[in-house]
Amino acid sequence: MSSIELTPSQKKILEALINLYRDEESAVKGEDIAQEVDRNPGTIRNQMQSLKALQLVEGVPGPKGGYKPTANAYDALELQEMDQAADVPFQHNGELIEGANVQEIDLTSVHHPELCRAEIRLQGSITDFHEGDSIVVGPTPLSKLRIAGTLDGKDDTNNTLILTIDDMQAPYGDAEPLH
Structure with missing residues (x-):
């Protein structure tokens, strides 16, 4: 198509x-x-x-x-029909958001740890998110990636939250998830 x-x-x-x-x-x-x-x-x-x-x-x-x-x-909109979307846990200011439906996680500037940012594309409204809010995404279904960050900005046209990453964890093999 x-x-x-x-x-x-x-x-x-x-x-x-x-x-x-x-x-x-x-x-x-x-x-x-x-x-x-x-x-x-x-x-x-x-x-x-x-x-x-x-x-x-x-x-x-x-x-x-x-x-x-x-x-x-x-x-x-490059979205998948909802029933196929994997549920990725999403927390906003410490509260688990039901059905936040994370569409995409895009890591930018990974080779500059001090500039490390993540772009999280959500399905649903992002009007209730404000700069400085704390966001935790993950663990993702496959890589078990978990990103904790602070909301730095948002792009309403693309329903994207831009985070400054404070902490990122991806356990390897069958390691216990980090708490």
């Missing part, structure tokens, strides 16, 4: 739709999406037309109607 270039606005609307759809498990009304992304419902309707043309969204008619993401929508 060729990659579809989405505008930041389309991307944001599609992510909002996917998140709301996941929470509701039924068609999502344009007004709800409008509220979520802080745009007026007319704008959402226009954007939905283009997202429908790209086959990323389908319209559901009737009183319980609205929009729902197609399988292509997940691909377009």
Whole structure:
């Protein structure tokens, strides 16, 4: 499948739709999406037309109607369908966040330990995260990597938290996890 270039606005609307759809498990009304992304419902309707043309969204008619993401929508956002996502524990200020759904962990500048950063892409809203918050991600399913860090910044368009890494552990072999 060729990659579809989405505008930041389309991307944001599609992510909002996917998140709301996941929470509701039924068609999502344009007004709800409008509220979520802080745009007026007319704008959402226009954007939905283009997202429908790209086959990323389908319209559901009737009183319980609205929009729902197609399988292509997940691909377009490079997300996996939720049932295949591995649950990676995610703690925000010491509290385990249920269903935070870590999509991707990207380690940047690993060869500068004093600059070591991690980018954590979440599925779901990141509005409740603020600079200086403490974040712990992991252990991840395969490598059992666990990263503890301080929130340094965030990228709302990509739903990404940027952490300064305070501590990183990946036990080797069957070593006991470090506490």
